[in-house]
Amino acid sequence: MKLLHNDYLQLAVRLIMGGLxxxxxxxxxxxxxxxxxxxxNYKLLPDGLIGPVAAAIPWIETLSGFCLLAGFRVKDSSLAxxxxxxxxxxxxxxxxxxxxxxxxxxxxxxxRKVGFLAIFEDLLMLAGALFxxxxxxxxxxxxTFFTGRNNS
Amino acid sequence: xxxxxxxxxxxxxxxxxxxxxxxxKQCLFLIIIACLIGWVINYQLLSKSFSGELRIEIQxxxxxxxxxxxxxxxxxxxxxxLVSAKKLYDEQQAIFxxxxxPEEYAKGTIYGAIGLSIMSVVKGSVNIEKLIPNKNAxxxxxxxxxxxxxxxxxxxxxxxxxxxxxxxxxxGYPGWRDAYYPVSIPxxxxxxx
Numbered sequence: 001m002k003l004l005h006n007d008y009l010q011l012a013v014r015l016i017m018g019g020l021x022x023x024x025x026x027x028x029x030x031x032x033x034x035x036x037x038x039x040x041n042y043k044l045l046p047d048g049l050i051g052p053v054a055a056a057i058p059w060i061e062t063l064s065g066f067c068l069l070a071g072f073r074v075k076d077s078s079l080a081x082x083x084x085x086x087x088x089x090x091x092x093x094x095x096x097x098x099x100x101x102x103x104x105x106x107x108x109x110x111x112r113k114v115g116f117l118a119i120f121e122d123l124l125m126l127a128g129a130l131f132x133x134x135x136x137x138x139x140x141x142x143x144t145f146f147t148g149r150n151n152s
Numbered sequence: 153x154x155x156x157x158x159x160x161x162x163x164x165x166x167x168x169x170x171x172x173x174x175x176x177k178q179c180l181f182l183i184i185i186a187c188l189i190g191w192v193i194n195y196q197l198l199s200k201s202f203s204g205e206l207r208i209e210i211q212x213x214x215x216x217x218x219x220x221x222x223x224x225x226x227x228x229x230x231x232x233x234l235v236s237a238k239k240l241y242d243e244q245q246a247i248f249x250x251x252x253x254p255e256e257y258a259k260g261t262i263y264g265a266i267g268l269s270i271m272s273v274v275k276g277s278v279n280i281e282k283l284i285p286n287k288n289a290x291x292x293x294x295x296x297x298x299x300x301x302x303x304x305x306x307x308x309x310x311x312x313x314x315x316x317x318x319x320x321x322x323x324g325y326p327g328w329r330d331a332y333y334p335v336s337i338p339x340x341x342x343x344x345x
Binding site for chain 1: 175178179181182183185186187189190191193194201202206209213214252256299300302
């Protein structure tokens with residue numbers, strides 16, 4: 001339990017999660033059609049909703065990732081990321097159960113099919129996001145360093 | 153400890169002692185801001201989505217991507233368009249192979265197509281030579297359109313086993329079905345024979 005309250009571990013998890021989500025979000029922002037195409041492949045949304053979802057999710061990932069990296073609004077961002085990851089896990093499980101053989105669309109430049117590995121990765125990231133949400137005291141953060149104030 | 157440090161410490165503690173309700177509210181605010189930014193920047197994507205153009209554009213893009221990928225990975229693979237495939241189908245000149253999973257095949261396929269999932273071929277659970285003894289037979293493989301590459305993989309596998317006349321129907325079963333060509337719900341695929 002003592003390890004969970006270690007400031008450096010909390011900082012490391014936050015930076016890793018922030019970096020991952022910033023990368024994931026920017027990759028999707030730069031190629032919105034590719035992401036829309038991946039959402040379409042899941043066959044879970046009506047056509048009218050593919051565009052709005054494809055336009056919104058990358059920005060949620062990017063803003064949340066940036067906030068985690070900056071150490072700003074950490075709890076809010078980790079909650080948003082936890083929600084996204086929980087949603088992704090449910091979608092991946094449904095898709096795997098339906099036998100869909102499509103790209104998961106998790107990260108740009110990474111070819112990963114829907115399946116156990118993608119679900120496991122998301123579960124690992126969800127554990128990271130929940131760790132930040134419940135244990136991170138945000139004692140070490142770039143934002144605190146610049147402003148001298150903690151806003152998380 | 154100096155007085156200033158104490159005030160700063162209290163400030164941090166107060167900030168950390170926030171309720172879950174506040175976090176949830178601020179989280180929703182962050183999500184709303186992100187959505188608004190995304191929707192304003194990608195307003196064209198949204199309008200295409202609402203008008204139904206987006207699905208057609210995605211299908212075209214996926215097919216083009218699949219052809220580019222197939223050219224790089226397996227240059228020998230030849231594609232056939234819907235109209236030409238239908239002509240071969242009507243003339244009963246070609247054998248249609250559904251490379252999708254048995255579950256997808258069972259939900260609906262091209263009428264008369266044989267369910268031969270790429271996994272069953274790779275695992276060797278199906279004897280293709282027994283199923284199609286003529287190595288010069290005209291074969292059309294397909295899957296779920298541009299979004300999947302099982303059709304290309306099956307064509308590649310068959311070419312590797314000496315079959316010479318293999319085409320991939322890029323539009324796949326969804327394209328065939330949407331063109332109102334004959335479809336059926338089969339009883340069982342070759343995988344379960």
